[in-house]
Amino acid sequence: MKTRGIWIVLALVAVGVVILLSWRRGGPRVPRTYRYDVDEYLEAEKQVPLPYKESARWPLALREPRAVAVKGDGRVVVVGDRVALVLDDAGEELRRIELSDEPRCVAVADVVYVGLLDRIVVYGLDGEKQAEWESLGEQAYLTGLAILDGDIFASDYGQRVVWRFDAEGKMRGRIRSASKTDGFVFPSPTFDVAADGDGLWVINSGRRRVEQYSPEGKRGTMWGRSSMELDGFSGCCNPTHIVVMPDGRFVTTEKGLPRVKVYAADGTFAALVAGSEQLGQDAGLLDVAVDAAGRILVLDAADRSVRVFEKSVSL
Amino acid sequence: MDVNEKQTSRREVLRLVGRVGVLGCLASLAGMLTGRLRGGCIEAGPACKGCPDQDGCDLVTPPTVWQLDPAKCTNCGQCATDCVLAQSAVRCFHTHALCGHCKLCFGYFEPGARVLSSAAENQLCPTGAIQRRFVEDPYYAYTIEKDLCIGCSKCVHGCSMFGNGSLYLQVDHELCKNCNECSIARRCPANAFERVPVSEAYLLKGQGEEEGN
Ligand code: SF4
Ligand code: SF4
Ligand code: SF4
Numbered sequence: 379m380k381t382r383g384i385w386i387v388l389a390l391v392a393v394g395v396v397i398l399l400s401w402r403r404g405g406p407r408v409p410r411t412y413r414y415d416v417d418e419y420l421e422a423e424k425q426v427p428l429p430y431k432e433s434a435r436w437p438l439a440l441r442e443p444r445a446v447a448v449k450g451d452g453r454v455v456v457v458g459d460r461v462a463l464v465l466d467d468a469g470e471e472l473r474r475i476e477l478s479d480e481p482r483c484v485a486v487a488d489v490v491y492v493g494l495l496d497r498i499v500v501y502g503l504d505g506e507k508q509a510e511w512e513s514l515g516e517q518a519y520l521t522g523l524a525i526l527d528g529d530i531f532a533s534d535y536g537q538r539v540v541w542r543f544d545a546e547g548k549m550r551g552r553i554r555s556a557s558k559t560d561g562f563v564f565p566s567p568t569f570d571v572a573a574d575g576d577g578l579w580v581i582n583s584g585r586r587r588v589e590q591y592s593p594e595g596k597r598g599t600m601w602g603r604s605s606m607e608l609d610g611f612s613g614c615c616n617p618t619h620i621v622v623m624p625d626g627r628f629v630t631t632e633k634g635l636p637r638v639k640v641y642a643a644d645g646t647f648a649a650l651v652a653g654s655e656q657l658g659q660d661a662g663l664l665d666v667a668v669d670a671a672g673r674i675l676v677l678d679a680a681d682r683s684v685r686v687f688e689k690s691v692s693l
Numbered sequence: 694m695d696v697n698e699k700q701t702s703r704r705e706v707l708r709l710v711g712r713v714g715v716l717g718c719l720a721s722l723a724g725m726l727t728g729r730l731r732g733g734c735i736e737a738g739p740a741c742k743g744c745p746d747q748d749g750c751d752l753v754t755p756p757t758v759w760q761l762d763p764a765k766c767t768n769c770g771q772c773a774t775d776c777v778l779a780q781s782a783v784r785c786f787h788t789h790a791l792c793g794h795c796k797l798c799f800g801y802f803e804p805g806a807r808v809l810s811s812a813a814e815n816q817l818c819p820t821g822a823i824q825r826r827f828v829e830d831p832y833y834a835y836t837i838e839k840d841l842c843i844g845c846s847k848c849v850h851g852c853s854m855f856g857n858g859s860l861y862l863q864v865d866h867e868l869c870k871n872c873n874e875c876s877i878a879r880r881c882p883a884n885a886f887e888r889v890p891v892s893e894a895y896l897l898k899g900q901g902e903e904e905g906n
Protein backbone atom coordinates (compact mmCIF):
# COMPACT_ATOMS: atom_id res chain seq x y z
CA MET A 379 0.00 0.00 0.00
CA LYS A 380 2.85 2.29 1.01
CA THR A 381 4.79 1.49 -2.20
CA ARG A 382 1.70 2.24 -4.23
CA GLY A 383 1.45 5.68 -2.62
CA ILE A 384 5.07 6.45 -3.43
CA TRP A 385 4.48 5.47 -7.07
CA ILE A 386 1.48 7.74 -7.32
CA VAL A 387 3.43 10.68 -5.88
CA LEU A 388 6.33 9.99 -8.30
CA ALA A 389 3.97 9.81 -11.26
CA LEU A 390 2.35 13.12 -10.29
CA VAL A 391 5.76 14.77 -9.94
CA ALA A 392 6.81 13.42 -13.37
CA VAL A 393 3.64 14.75 -15.01
CA GLY A 394 4.23 18.13 -13.38
CA VAL A 395 7.82 18.26 -14.61
CA VAL A 396 6.77 17.35 -18.16
CA ILE A 397 4.09 20.06 -18.18
CA LEU A 398 6.53 22.61 -16.80
CA LEU A 399 9.22 21.68 -19.33
CA SER A 400 6.90 21.78 -22.32
CA TRP A 401 5.57 25.14 -21.19
CA ARG A 402 9.14 26.50 -21.01
CA ARG A 403 9.98 24.94 -24.42
CA GLY A 404 7.64 27.44 -26.03
CA GLY A 405 9.72 30.13 -24.38
CA PRO A 406 8.44 33.19 -22.64
CA ARG A 407 5.85 35.05 -24.62
CA VAL A 408 7.52 37.37 -27.10
CA PRO A 409 5.91 40.81 -26.80
CA ARG A 410 3.81 41.84 -29.74
CA THR A 411 5.94 44.94 -30.31
CA TYR A 412 8.82 42.64 -31.31
CA ARG A 413 6.79 41.05 -34.11
CA TYR A 414 7.31 42.11 -37.71
CA ASP A 415 3.69 42.23 -38.68
CA VAL A 416 2.46 42.00 -42.27
CA ASP A 417 -0.68 40.01 -41.43
CA GLU A 418 -2.94 42.82 -42.52
CA TYR A 419 -1.54 42.65 -46.08
CA LEU A 420 -1.62 38.87 -46.22
CA GLU A 421 -5.22 38.99 -45.06
CA ALA A 422 -6.12 41.59 -47.71
CA GLU A 423 -4.63 39.33 -50.41
CA LYS A 424 -6.90 36.51 -49.32
CA GLN A 425 -9.98 38.64 -49.92
CA VAL A 426 -9.07 39.29 -53.56
CA PRO A 427 -10.60 37.02 -56.22
CA LEU A 428 -8.03 35.03 -58.21
CA PRO A 429 -9.03 34.93 -61.88
CA TYR A 430 -6.15 32.56 -62.66
CA LYS A 431 -5.67 29.08 -61.36
CA GLU A 432 -2.67 26.81 -61.34
CA SER A 433 -3.27 24.22 -64.05
CA ALA A 434 0.07 22.40 -63.96
CA ARG A 435 3.36 22.22 -62.15
CA TRP A 436 6.46 20.98 -63.94
CA PRO A 437 9.17 19.78 -61.56
CA LEU A 438 12.69 20.63 -62.71
CA ALA A 439 15.78 18.51 -62.24
CA LEU A 440 17.75 21.62 -61.27
CA ARG A 441 19.29 22.63 -57.98
CA GLU A 442 19.00 26.34 -58.62
CA PRO A 443 16.66 27.30 -61.48
CA ARG A 444 17.30 30.90 -62.53
CA ALA A 445 15.25 32.02 -65.51
CA VAL A 446 12.54 30.99 -67.97
CA ALA A 447 11.57 32.06 -71.52
CA VAL A 448 9.05 30.81 -74.10
CA LYS A 449 9.39 30.51 -77.86
CA GLY A 450 6.47 31.37 -80.12
CA ASP A 451 5.85 27.67 -80.90
CA GLY A 452 5.30 26.89 -77.21
CA ARG A 453 8.70 25.43 -76.40
CA VAL A 454 9.99 26.59 -73.03
CA VAL A 455 13.61 27.15 -72.03
CA VAL A 456 14.64 27.07 -68.37
CA VAL A 457 18.19 27.83 -67.26
CA GLY A 458 19.82 27.02 -63.94
CA ASP A 459 22.89 25.31 -62.46
CA ARG A 460 25.02 25.00 -65.61
CA VAL A 461 22.37 23.83 -68.04
CA ALA A 462 19.60 25.06 -70.29
CA LEU A 463 16.58 22.76 -70.46
CA VAL A 464 14.36 22.85 -73.55
CA LEU A 465 10.84 21.67 -72.62
CA ASP A 466 7.76 21.08 -74.73
CA ASP A 467 4.53 22.93 -73.97
CA ALA A 468 3.58 20.25 -71.44
CA GLY A 469 6.85 20.53 -69.56
CA GLU A 470 8.48 17.38 -70.96
CA GLU A 471 12.23 17.71 -71.35
CA LEU A 472 13.28 17.72 -75.03
CA ARG A 473 16.90 18.68 -74.66
CA ARG A 474 19.51 19.47 -72.04
CA ILE A 475 22.24 21.89 -73.09
CA GLU A 476 25.40 22.00 -70.97
CA LEU A 477 26.67 25.53 -70.28
CA SER A 478 30.21 26.66 -69.51
CA ASP A 479 29.12 28.79 -66.55
CA GLU A 480 26.16 29.60 -64.33
CA PRO A 481 23.33 31.23 -66.27
CA ARG A 482 21.51 34.33 -64.99
CA CYS A 483 18.87 35.07 -67.63
CA VAL A 484 17.52 33.75 -70.91
CA ALA A 485 15.63 34.83 -74.05
CA VAL A 486 14.55 32.71 -76.98
CA ALA A 487 13.70 33.37 -80.64
CA ASP A 488 15.10 31.12 -83.39
CA VAL A 489 18.03 30.56 -81.07
CA VAL A 490 18.53 30.61 -77.33
CA TYR A 491 20.36 33.57 -75.78
CA VAL A 492 21.77 32.70 -72.39
CA GLY A 493 23.03 35.52 -70.18
CA LEU A 494 25.97 34.48 -68.01
CA LEU A 495 27.26 36.90 -65.40
CA ASP A 496 29.24 39.05 -67.87
CA ARG A 497 28.38 37.85 -71.40
CA ILE A 498 25.84 36.28 -73.70
CA VAL A 499 26.21 32.83 -75.22
CA VAL A 500 24.06 31.73 -78.18
CA TYR A 501 22.81 28.17 -78.71
CA GLY A 502 20.64 26.57 -81.36
CA LEU A 503 17.55 24.79 -80.06
CA ASP A 504 19.34 21.61 -81.16
CA GLY A 505 21.90 22.32 -78.43
CA GLU A 506 24.67 23.44 -80.78
CA LYS A 507 26.71 26.38 -79.46
CA GLN A 508 26.67 29.13 -82.10
CA ALA A 509 28.49 32.04 -80.55
CA GLU A 510 29.93 33.48 -77.37
CA TRP A 511 29.89 37.26 -77.26
CA GLU A 512 32.53 39.40 -75.66
CA SER A 513 32.65 39.92 -71.93
CA LEU A 514 31.05 43.14 -70.71
CA GLY A 515 33.74 43.58 -68.10
CA GLU A 516 34.45 42.70 -64.52
CA GLN A 517 31.62 44.87 -63.18
CA ALA A 518 28.99 43.20 -65.37
CA TYR A 519 26.11 41.35 -63.69
CA LEU A 520 23.45 40.46 -66.25
CA THR A 521 19.94 40.06 -64.86
CA GLY A 522 17.54 40.21 -67.83
CA LEU A 523 17.29 39.71 -71.61
CA ALA A 524 14.70 40.84 -74.16
CA ILE A 525 14.46 40.71 -77.94
CA LEU A 526 13.06 43.61 -79.97
CA ASP A 527 13.09 43.71 -83.79
CA GLY A 528 15.95 41.24 -83.92
CA ASP A 529 18.12 43.18 -81.45
CA ILE A 530 19.03 41.75 -78.06
CA PHE A 531 18.77 43.94 -74.95
CA ALA A 532 20.56 42.89 -71.78
CA SER A 533 20.01 44.58 -68.41
CA ASP A 534 23.22 44.78 -66.40
CA TYR A 535 22.70 45.30 -62.66
CA GLY A 536 26.43 45.63 -62.05
CA GLN A 537 26.81 48.61 -64.40
CA ARG A 538 23.24 49.96 -64.23
CA VAL A 539 22.77 49.94 -68.03
CA VAL A 540 20.78 48.06 -70.64
CA TRP A 541 23.08 46.93 -73.44
CA ARG A 542 21.84 46.73 -77.05
CA PHE A 543 23.32 44.17 -79.45
CA ASP A 544 22.45 43.11 -82.98
CA ALA A 545 21.81 39.43 -83.64
CA GLU A 546 25.50 38.88 -84.36
CA GLY A 547 26.53 40.25 -80.98
CA LYS A 548 27.78 43.62 -82.21
CA MET A 549 27.09 46.30 -79.64
CA ARG A 550 24.70 48.94 -80.98
CA GLY A 551 24.29 51.11 -77.92
CA ARG A 552 23.30 51.29 -74.29
CA ILE A 553 20.47 52.68 -72.25
CA ARG A 554 21.67 54.57 -69.21
CA SER A 555 19.87 56.02 -66.26
CA ALA A 556 17.58 58.72 -67.67
CA SER A 557 18.29 61.26 -64.98
CA LYS A 558 20.63 61.87 -62.05
CA THR A 559 17.84 62.74 -59.66
CA ASP A 560 15.17 60.39 -60.96
CA GLY A 561 17.19 57.61 -62.61
CA PHE A 562 17.85 53.93 -62.00
CA VAL A 563 18.05 52.73 -58.39
CA PHE A 564 18.78 49.08 -57.69
CA PRO A 565 19.37 48.16 -54.06
CA SER A 566 19.45 44.50 -55.12
CA PRO A 567 19.89 42.63 -58.43
CA THR A 568 16.30 43.10 -59.56
CA PHE A 569 16.72 44.73 -62.97
CA ASP A 570 14.65 43.05 -65.68
CA VAL A 571 13.73 44.12 -69.19
CA ALA A 572 10.87 43.14 -71.53
CA ALA A 573 9.87 44.24 -75.03
CA ASP A 574 6.77 44.77 -77.13
CA GLY A 575 5.62 46.91 -80.08
CA ASP A 576 5.88 50.02 -77.88
CA GLY A 577 9.57 49.50 -77.18
CA LEU A 578 11.36 48.33 -74.08
CA TRP A 579 9.94 48.06 -70.58
CA VAL A 580 12.63 48.35 -67.96
CA ILE A 581 12.14 47.69 -64.25
CA ASN A 582 13.43 50.48 -62.03
CA SER A 583 12.90 48.42 -58.90
CA GLY A 584 14.39 50.86 -56.36
CA ARG A 585 11.71 53.34 -57.44
CA ARG A 586 9.03 50.63 -57.60
CA ARG A 587 8.09 51.35 -61.19
CA VAL A 588 8.35 50.26 -64.81
CA GLU A 589 9.79 52.63 -67.41
CA GLN A 590 9.36 52.60 -71.17
CA TYR A 591 12.39 53.26 -73.40
CA SER A 592 12.90 53.55 -77.14
CA PRO A 593 15.58 51.20 -78.50
CA GLU A 594 17.82 54.28 -78.69
CA GLY A 595 17.40 54.90 -74.97
CA LYS A 596 14.86 57.71 -74.77
CA ARG A 597 12.62 57.37 -71.74
CA GLY A 598 8.87 57.48 -72.37
CA THR A 599 6.00 56.67 -70.06
CA MET A 600 6.30 55.18 -66.57
CA TRP A 601 3.92 53.36 -64.28
CA GLY A 602 3.90 51.76 -60.84
CA ARG A 603 3.72 53.15 -57.32
CA SER A 604 5.34 52.32 -54.02
CA SER A 605 2.78 50.75 -51.71
CA MET A 606 2.05 47.69 -49.61
CA GLU A 607 -1.43 47.66 -51.15
CA LEU A 608 -2.09 45.14 -53.87
CA ASP A 609 -2.04 47.60 -56.75
CA GLY A 610 1.42 48.94 -55.82
CA PHE A 611 4.90 47.49 -55.41
CA SER A 612 6.20 46.98 -51.87
CA GLY A 613 9.65 46.52 -50.41
CA CYS A 614 12.95 48.12 -51.32
CA CYS A 615 13.08 46.71 -54.81
CA ASN A 616 10.04 45.55 -56.68
CA PRO A 617 8.89 44.37 -59.13
CA THR A 618 11.64 41.86 -59.75
CA HIS A 619 10.59 40.50 -63.16
CA ILE A 620 8.35 41.55 -66.00
CA VAL A 621 6.99 40.14 -69.24
CA VAL A 622 4.53 41.49 -71.80
CA MET A 623 1.49 39.36 -72.66
CA PRO A 624 0.39 38.82 -76.29
CA ASP A 625 -2.47 41.32 -75.73
CA GLY A 626 -0.14 44.06 -74.44
CA ARG A 627 -0.82 43.64 -70.71
CA PHE A 628 2.05 43.05 -68.30
CA VAL A 629 2.80 40.30 -65.83
CA THR A 630 5.06 41.26 -62.93
CA THR A 631 6.50 39.31 -60.01
CA GLU A 632 7.52 40.55 -56.57
CA LYS A 633 9.60 39.42 -53.62
CA GLY A 634 8.98 40.08 -49.92
CA LEU A 635 5.27 39.52 -50.20
CA PRO A 636 5.58 37.11 -53.13
CA ARG A 637 3.10 38.13 -55.78
CA VAL A 638 2.44 37.54 -59.46
CA LYS A 639 0.16 40.23 -60.89
CA VAL A 640 -1.31 41.40 -64.17
CA TYR A 641 -1.33 45.08 -65.11
CA ALA A 642 -3.25 46.61 -68.01
CA ALA A 643 -1.29 48.11 -70.90
CA ASP A 644 -1.59 51.55 -69.24
CA GLY A 645 -0.15 50.21 -65.98
CA THR A 646 -3.34 50.00 -63.94
CA PHE A 647 -3.64 46.96 -61.71
CA ALA A 648 -5.76 44.23 -63.31
CA ALA A 649 -5.45 41.02 -61.29
CA LEU A 650 -3.60 39.02 -58.72
CA VAL A 651 -2.48 35.76 -60.34
CA ALA A 652 -0.95 34.29 -57.20
CA GLY A 653 -0.03 35.72 -53.80
CA SER A 654 1.82 34.66 -50.68
CA GLU A 655 -0.72 31.94 -49.95
CA GLN A 656 -0.24 30.28 -53.34
CA LEU A 657 3.50 30.91 -53.66
CA GLY A 658 4.61 30.55 -50.04
CA GLN A 659 6.35 33.16 -47.91
CA ASP A 660 9.85 31.99 -48.87
CA ALA A 661 9.33 31.98 -52.62
CA GLY A 662 12.42 34.10 -53.40
CA LEU A 663 12.86 35.57 -56.87
CA LEU A 664 10.28 34.45 -59.40
CA ASP A 665 11.03 34.76 -63.12
CA VAL A 666 8.05 34.73 -65.43
CA ALA A 667 7.17 34.08 -69.07
CA VAL A 668 3.93 34.05 -71.04
CA ASP A 669 3.21 31.73 -73.96
CA ALA A 670 1.20 32.49 -77.10
CA ALA A 671 -1.96 31.08 -75.49
CA GLY A 672 -1.64 33.54 -72.59
CA ARG A 673 -0.59 30.93 -70.02
CA ILE A 674 1.60 32.44 -67.32
CA LEU A 675 4.68 30.34 -66.54
CA VAL A 676 6.19 31.18 -63.16
CA LEU A 677 9.62 29.83 -62.36
CA ASP A 678 9.44 28.96 -58.67
CA ALA A 679 13.08 28.58 -57.65
CA ALA A 680 12.24 27.50 -54.08
CA ASP A 681 9.92 24.77 -55.37
CA ARG A 682 12.24 23.97 -58.31
CA SER A 683 9.37 23.95 -60.71
CA VAL A 684 7.59 25.85 -63.44
CA ARG A 685 4.07 26.64 -62.27
CA VAL A 686 1.53 27.17 -65.01
CA PHE A 687 -1.34 29.58 -64.36
CA GLU A 688 -4.31 29.80 -66.71
CA LYS A 689 -7.22 32.17 -66.73
CA SER A 690 -10.27 30.60 -65.15
CA VAL A 691 -12.59 33.60 -65.41
CA SER A 692 -12.46 36.52 -67.84
CA LEU A 693 -10.98 39.73 -66.50
CA MET B 694 17.97 -23.66 -3.70
CA ASP B 695 17.70 -23.00 0.04
CA VAL B 696 16.98 -19.60 1.57
CA ASN B 697 20.55 -19.14 3.00
CA GLU B 698 22.12 -19.75 -0.37
CA LYS B 699 19.77 -17.21 -1.95
CA GLN B 700 20.64 -14.61 0.70
CA THR B 701 24.38 -15.15 0.25
CA SER B 702 24.25 -14.70 -3.47
CA ARG B 703 22.16 -11.49 -3.15
CA ARG B 704 24.72 -10.08 -0.71
CA GLU B 705 27.52 -10.94 -3.12
CA VAL B 706 25.75 -9.23 -5.96
CA LEU B 707 25.27 -6.11 -3.86
CA ARG B 708 28.91 -6.13 -2.85
CA LEU B 709 29.94 -6.49 -6.47
CA VAL B 710 27.74 -3.57 -7.50
CA GLY B 711 29.21 -1.49 -4.68
CA ARG B 712 32.76 -2.26 -5.77
CA VAL B 713 32.04 -1.45 -9.38
CA GLY B 714 30.45 1.83 -8.28
CA VAL B 715 33.43 2.86 -6.16
CA LEU B 716 35.84 1.92 -8.94
CA GLY B 717 33.77 3.89 -11.43
CA CYS B 718 33.82 6.98 -9.19
CA LEU B 719 37.58 6.68 -8.70
CA ALA B 720 38.11 6.32 -12.45
CA SER B 721 36.06 9.42 -13.30
CA LEU B 722 37.79 11.42 -10.56
CA ALA B 723 41.15 10.40 -11.97
CA GLY B 724 39.98 11.33 -15.47
CA MET B 725 38.77 14.74 -14.27
CA LEU B 726 42.00 15.43 -12.44
CA THR B 727 44.24 14.46 -15.35
CA GLY B 728 42.09 16.65 -17.60
CA ARG B 729 42.28 19.62 -15.23
CA LEU B 730 45.87 19.18 -14.21
CA ARG B 731 47.32 20.04 -17.62
CA GLY B 732 50.51 21.93 -16.93
CA GLY B 733 50.02 21.29 -13.22
CA CYS B 734 47.15 23.82 -12.90
CA ILE B 735 43.76 23.17 -11.37
CA GLU B 736 42.15 26.50 -12.10
CA ALA B 737 42.94 29.81 -13.74
CA GLY B 738 44.38 32.42 -11.41
CA PRO B 739 47.11 35.04 -10.93
CA ALA B 740 49.72 32.40 -11.74
CA CYS B 741 48.44 32.34 -15.32
CA LYS B 742 50.08 35.70 -15.95
CA GLY B 743 53.14 35.11 -18.07
CA CYS B 744 52.52 31.38 -18.40
CA PRO B 745 53.86 30.18 -21.79
CA ASP B 746 51.01 27.62 -22.10
CA GLN B 747 48.29 30.24 -21.74
CA ASP B 748 47.30 30.20 -25.41
CA GLY B 749 44.82 27.41 -25.94
CA CYS B 750 44.75 26.42 -22.25
CA ASP B 751 41.25 25.16 -21.41
CA LEU B 752 41.38 26.78 -17.99
CA VAL B 753 42.16 30.25 -19.27
CA THR B 754 40.14 30.36 -22.48
CA PRO B 755 37.12 28.21 -23.12
CA PRO B 756 37.76 26.48 -26.41
CA THR B 757 34.42 27.40 -27.96
CA VAL B 758 31.86 30.19 -27.81
CA TRP B 759 28.24 30.54 -28.79
CA GLN B 760 27.16 31.91 -32.15
CA LEU B 761 23.97 31.68 -34.11
CA ASP B 762 23.75 30.85 -37.77
CA PRO B 763 21.93 33.81 -39.40
CA ALA B 764 20.88 31.56 -42.29
CA LYS B 765 18.90 29.35 -39.90
CA CYS B 766 17.32 32.06 -37.75
CA THR B 767 13.60 32.46 -38.36
CA ASN B 768 13.32 35.72 -36.40
CA CYS B 769 11.06 34.32 -33.71
CA GLY B 770 12.01 37.10 -31.27
CA GLN B 771 13.11 34.78 -28.45
CA CYS B 772 16.70 35.99 -28.59
CA ALA B 773 15.39 39.10 -26.85
CA THR B 774 13.51 37.23 -24.14
CA ASP B 775 15.47 34.03 -23.43
CA CYS B 776 18.98 35.19 -22.56
CA VAL B 777 20.04 34.93 -18.92
CA LEU B 778 21.03 38.58 -19.08
CA ALA B 779 18.41 41.26 -18.50
CA GLN B 780 19.36 42.80 -21.85
CA SER B 781 20.17 39.98 -24.22
CA ALA B 782 23.73 39.33 -25.36
CA VAL B 783 22.31 38.85 -28.85
CA ARG B 784 22.38 42.08 -30.83
CA CYS B 785 21.72 43.24 -34.34
CA PHE B 786 24.75 43.32 -36.63
CA HIS B 787 24.91 45.07 -39.99
CA THR B 788 27.05 44.15 -42.97
CA HIS B 789 27.16 47.48 -44.77
CA ALA B 790 28.62 45.92 -47.91
CA LEU B 791 25.38 43.96 -48.41
CA CYS B 792 23.10 46.91 -47.66
CA GLY B 793 21.16 48.55 -50.50
CA HIS B 794 21.15 51.88 -48.58
CA CYS B 795 17.48 52.13 -49.41
CA LYS B 796 15.49 55.26 -48.79
CA LEU B 797 12.54 52.99 -48.04
CA CYS B 798 14.30 50.56 -45.69
CA PHE B 799 12.11 47.72 -44.48
CA GLY B 800 14.45 47.16 -41.56
CA TYR B 801 13.89 50.72 -40.41
CA PHE B 802 10.30 51.68 -41.26
CA GLU B 803 7.14 49.99 -40.12
CA PRO B 804 5.59 48.16 -43.06
CA GLY B 805 3.14 50.57 -44.59
CA ALA B 806 4.74 53.71 -43.07
CA ARG B 807 3.14 56.61 -44.90
CA VAL B 808 5.92 59.15 -44.42
CA LEU B 809 9.57 58.23 -44.77
CA SER B 810 10.73 60.38 -41.89
CA SER B 811 12.56 59.39 -38.72
CA ALA B 812 9.51 60.21 -36.57
CA ALA B 813 9.19 57.61 -33.83
CA GLU B 814 5.83 56.34 -35.09
CA ASN B 815 7.40 55.38 -38.44
CA GLN B 816 10.31 53.44 -36.96
CA LEU B 817 9.85 49.75 -36.37
CA CYS B 818 12.65 49.26 -33.85
CA PRO B 819 10.97 49.12 -30.41
CA THR B 820 13.97 50.80 -28.77
CA GLY B 821 14.96 53.28 -31.49
CA ALA B 822 18.33 51.55 -31.86
CA ILE B 823 18.70 52.15 -35.60
CA GLN B 824 20.24 55.41 -36.77
CA ARG B 825 19.41 56.65 -40.28
CA ARG B 826 21.71 59.10 -42.05
CA PHE B 827 21.26 60.70 -45.45
CA VAL B 828 24.13 59.94 -47.85
CA GLU B 829 22.99 61.22 -51.26
CA ASP B 830 19.65 61.03 -52.97
CA PRO B 831 18.15 58.43 -52.76
CA TYR B 832 20.63 56.62 -50.48
CA TYR B 833 20.73 56.39 -46.70
CA ALA B 834 23.12 54.70 -44.28
CA TYR B 835 21.90 52.71 -41.30
CA THR B 836 23.84 51.96 -38.12
CA ILE B 837 22.88 50.09 -34.99
CA GLU B 838 23.26 51.64 -31.54
CA LYS B 839 24.34 48.43 -29.88
CA ASP B 840 23.64 49.66 -26.37
CA LEU B 841 20.00 50.18 -27.25
CA CYS B 842 19.50 46.98 -29.23
CA ILE B 843 17.69 44.19 -27.39
CA GLY B 844 18.06 41.58 -30.15
CA CYS B 845 14.35 41.37 -30.89
CA SER B 846 14.95 40.62 -34.56
CA LYS B 847 12.14 42.81 -35.86
CA CYS B 848 14.41 44.81 -38.17
CA VAL B 849 16.19 41.62 -39.23
CA HIS B 850 12.88 40.11 -40.27
CA GLY B 851 11.93 43.14 -42.39
CA CYS B 852 15.37 43.37 -43.99
CA SER B 853 15.57 39.69 -44.87
CA MET B 854 12.01 39.61 -46.17
CA PHE B 855 12.04 42.72 -48.34
CA GLY B 856 15.67 43.80 -48.58
CA ASN B 857 19.10 42.25 -48.96
CA GLY B 858 19.38 40.64 -45.53
CA SER B 859 22.25 42.88 -44.45
CA LEU B 860 20.83 43.13 -40.89
CA TYR B 861 21.10 39.98 -38.81
CA LEU B 862 21.35 38.83 -35.21
CA GLN B 863 24.52 37.60 -33.60
CA VAL B 864 25.81 36.80 -30.13
CA ASP B 865 28.04 39.65 -28.98
CA HIS B 866 31.04 38.22 -27.17
CA GLU B 867 31.63 41.44 -25.29
CA LEU B 868 28.36 40.75 -23.48
CA CYS B 869 27.81 37.00 -23.64
CA LYS B 870 28.58 35.01 -20.48
CA ASN B 871 29.30 31.96 -22.61
CA CYS B 872 27.02 29.86 -20.43
CA ASN B 873 27.68 26.14 -20.65
CA GLU B 874 24.15 25.68 -21.81
CA CYS B 875 22.97 28.83 -23.58
CA SER B 876 19.43 29.42 -22.48
CA ILE B 877 18.43 30.85 -25.87
CA ALA B 878 19.99 27.91 -27.72
CA ARG B 879 18.00 25.50 -25.58
CA ARG B 880 14.71 26.91 -26.85
CA CYS B 881 15.63 28.33 -30.28
CA PRO B 882 12.94 26.88 -32.58
CA ALA B 883 15.32 26.99 -35.55
CA ASN B 884 18.22 25.25 -33.82
CA ALA B 885 20.30 28.16 -35.00
CA PHE B 886 22.79 28.18 -32.13
CA GLU B 887 26.07 26.37 -32.25
CA ARG B 888 29.42 26.46 -30.53
CA VAL B 889 32.29 27.71 -32.65
CA PRO B 890 36.03 27.72 -31.96
CA VAL B 891 37.27 30.84 -30.22
CA SER B 892 39.66 31.37 -33.11
CA GLU B 893 36.63 31.91 -35.39
CA ALA B 894 34.50 33.65 -32.82
CA TYR B 895 32.04 35.39 -35.14
CA LEU B 896 29.78 34.00 -37.86
CA LEU B 897 29.29 37.17 -39.85
CA LYS B 898 27.45 37.70 -43.09
CA GLY B 899 29.60 38.66 -46.07
CA GLN B 900 32.71 37.78 -44.10
CA GLY B 901 35.76 39.45 -45.54
CA GLU B 902 33.72 42.37 -46.86
CA GLU B 903 32.65 44.54 -43.98
CA GLU B 904 31.08 43.93 -40.65
CA GLY B 905 30.15 45.45 -37.38
CA ASN B 906 27.48 47.92 -36.54
S1 SF4 C 1 15.79 32.13 -30.92
FE1 SF4 C 1 16.63 31.26 -32.83
S2 SF4 C 1 15.07 31.65 -34.44
FE2 SF4 C 1 14.55 32.93 -32.64
S3 SF4 C 1 15.50 34.94 -33.09
FE3 SF4 C 1 17.00 33.77 -31.86
S4 SF4 C 1 18.29 32.67 -33.39
FE4 SF4 C 1 16.46 33.41 -34.47
S1 SF4 D 1 14.60 46.15 -34.18
FE1 SF4 D 1 15.26 44.82 -32.46
S2 SF4 D 1 17.05 43.74 -33.30
FE2 SF4 D 1 16.68 45.49 -34.65
S3 SF4 D 1 18.01 47.13 -33.83
FE3 SF4 D 1 15.98 47.37 -32.88
S4 SF4 D 1 16.14 46.24 -30.94
FE4 SF4 D 1 17.86 45.55 -32.23
S1 SF4 E 1 25.35 31.95 -23.59
FE1 SF4 E 1 24.23 32.88 -21.86
S2 SF4 E 1 24.72 35.07 -21.97
FE2 SF4 E 1 25.32 34.17 -23.94
S3 SF4 E 1 23.54 34.48 -25.29
FE3 SF4 E 1 23.29 32.44 -24.35
S4 SF4 E 1 22.06 32.80 -22.50
FE4 SF4 E 1 22.83 34.80 -23.17
